Amino acid sequence: MTSIRSKSVGVVLLVLLLLVLPAVPASAHATLVQSTPADSSVIGRAPAEVSLRYDQPVSTAFGAVKVLAPDGSRVDTGQVTTRDGGRTVVEPLRASLQPGTYTILWRVLSADSHTVFGASTFSIGKISATGAGTAAAAEQAGEGRAAQDLLDISRWVLYLGLLLLVGGLAFVFVLWPAGQTVRGVRRMLRVSWVLALVGSVGGLLLQGPYSEGLPLVYAFDPELIVKVLQTPYGMVTALRLILLIAAAVVLLRLGRVRPRVLGAASGVVSVGLLLSTSLIGHAGDGELAVLGLPADVLHLSAASAWLGGLVLLAAVVLRRRSPADLAVVMPRWSRYAEFAVVVLVVTGTFAGWRQVREPGALTGTTYGRLLLVKVGLVAIMLVLAAVARARVRRSYLRPVPQSAAVLLTRASLVTAGGGSISTGRDSAPVTGIPAGAAPPGAVRLLRRSVFLETAIALVVLAVTAVLVSTPPAKDNYFPVFTNSSSVTADLRIQVEVDPARVGLNDMHFTYTDGAGKFVDVVPVQLLRTAPGHYDLTRVELSTVGTWQLAVTTQTSDIDSTTTLFTVRTR
Structure with a gap:
């Protein structure tokens, strides 16, 4: 009956996940591919509309497109529409626009719930001053900033809560079943559950003001909350709240229901909770997206196992200094943590490669620099983990003579402290000394090492929370294209295209x-700027892709050579 009940709980939760999750797409930040009229262009007559084309569908539910005249007045109709499956945003303009420079302000919502905004200009007939447009663009950049900062904090609280909750449950079910009834373990799991709940609700309330660029007082606006719930972010967050209710039931039943039942339920709930964070991150976009999502869930699972285990070790197991508990937990933890670290490094390397791609993006973008900070912190944690593992081996797994070996008998495991734990196994010699024989100083040093690991892990979580809201390096890295080639045996040409992206170059x-x-x-036929230096300005490269640049150099009255360069725009 218990087995059937366990399977039923797992099946019900899996069906819930399968019904809800496929309806929620995951993607990365949208990138503006083309604006019409083009940025900084000068056109002969007034356009009937402006259009903005993105590399993925976007939502205008929280955003708007504003077109400002040279004096700062709005000349758009406010009737924004989308085309091409949501990839192109169109805003009609009023008739009889006067000559001068106009500013386009746009703010849209990516499929990954992140707001994307920017500004561009175009001129009709002649270029004029754009003071009002520049001020409006600067004001737009600051809109929703407070909500964004608090959203980063709530995301950190959410990650901390989820990783401690999932990792703590895995710890007690895999490594330390007896810990289910320990007061300190139950307290930590409940605190982590509250953190996950606060992070989820906080994100739900702050997403509206952040997306629409509104003050924090709009966080409790019912209409805004309903709009958020209709977005992929809102649907995933609502699902997470349902899963947290299921997790609360698991926590309340700890120690009261057979571990197999709770283990199955907590496993499914844990996967769902971690998947809910991956769905609204960078995991499901770009090439190899079919591998990105499961790899991200594995990465979070390994991080949960490591961080949740570290906190339980430092706050409960090592603090209790129970010889029996240490004898059971420490050898298992050493192997458990080693496996988690391997999974963490492999999946993290894969995710980093997908989001960076080019070495220059590591130092040339905010995402890349944050990733380097995260990698450096994790490297320090790995060193500390190696030191802790060595201490575990010295203190808890030292070989001893057979005459002094601890015997694991059918009745009990006799420890150095004189206590015993019922095992129900046949007699067999153990080649390690009991935990109680470890010197008190060794336990204190191990605990300090674990505390330091945990502190660094909290900083890593903070960096990760910011990384999630930062455009991936591969979408935000625009190095100047530079290449050179021989024209003749005695003549060489070097070409630079700046910024080698869609728009004017x-x-x-x-x-x-x-x-x-x-x-x-x-x-x-170029502008000579210095001996041997020539410029060609305001060349429009209208689409993302590979362009062929042909440069014809005349070396005499009758001889000329054409040199080809391949320029990749982003």
């Missing part, structure tokens, strides 16, 4: 002779 051409000296070429 500047091209710089440099000629050098065989000795590396700058030389001029004639005739030339």
Whole structure:
């Protein structure tokens, strides 16, 4: 009957996950691919509309497109629409626009629940001052900033709660079943549950003001909350709250129901909780997305096992200094943590490669620099973990003579402290000394090491919370394209395209002779800026992809050479 009940609980929770999760897509930050009119362009007559094309569908439920005249007045109709499955946002303009420079302000919501905003300009007939538009763009950049900062904090609280809850449950079911009835364990699990609840509810309330760029007083606006619940972020958060209710039932039944029943239920609930964070992150976008989501869940599972175990070790197991508990937990923890670290490193490396791709993006983007900080902190944790593992081996797994070995008998495990634990197993020699024989100083040093590991892990969680809200490096890295090629045996050309992305670009051409000296070429249809240096400005590259740049250099009155360069725009 117990087995059937256990399977039934697991099946019901799995069905709930399968019904809800496929309806919630995961993706990364949307990126503006093309604006019409193009940014900084000068056109001959007034357009009927402005259009913004993104690399993925976006939502305008929380955003808007504003077009400002040179004097700061709005010239859009406010009737924004979408095309191409939500990838193109269109805003009609009023008739009879006067010559001058106009500013486009846009704010949309990505499929991953992150707000994307920006500004561009275009001129009709002539370029004019854009003071009002510049001020409006600066004001837009600060809108919703307070909500965004608090959202990062709530995300950190959520991650801390989930990792401690999932890791703590795994610890007591896998390593220390007897810990289910220990007061300190139950207290920590309940505190972690509260943290996960506070983080989820806080995110739900703050998402609206953040998305729409509103003050914090709108956090409790019922209409705004309903709008959030209709987004992928809101649906996933609602599902997480349901799973937290199921987790509360598991916590209340700890020690009262057979471990197999609770183990099955907590396993399914834990996977669902971790999956709910992966679905609204960067895991499900880009190439190899089919591997990205499960890899992210594995990464979070390993992090939960490591962090949750560290906290329980430091706050409960090592603090109690029970010889019986230490004899059971410490050898198992050493192997358990080692496996978790391997999974953490492998999945983390895969995720980092997917979101960075190019070495230059590690130092050239905010995401890359944050990732380097995270990697450095994790490296310190790994060193501390190796030191702790060595101490465990020395203190708890030292070989002893057979005459002094601890015997694991059918009746009990006799410890150095004189206590006993019923095991129900046949007699067999144990080659390690009991935990009670470890010197008190060794336990204190181990506890300090574990506390330090835990403190660094909390900082890693904070960095991770910021990483989730930061555009991936691969979507935000635009290095200047630079390449060179030989024109003749004595002439070489170098080409730079800046910023090598969709929109207007500047091209710089440099000629050098065989000795590396700058030389001029004639005739030339470019702007000469210095001996051997030529510029071609405001060249529009309208789409993402690979462009072929052909440079024809005339080396004499009758001879010319065409050099081809492949330029990749982003």
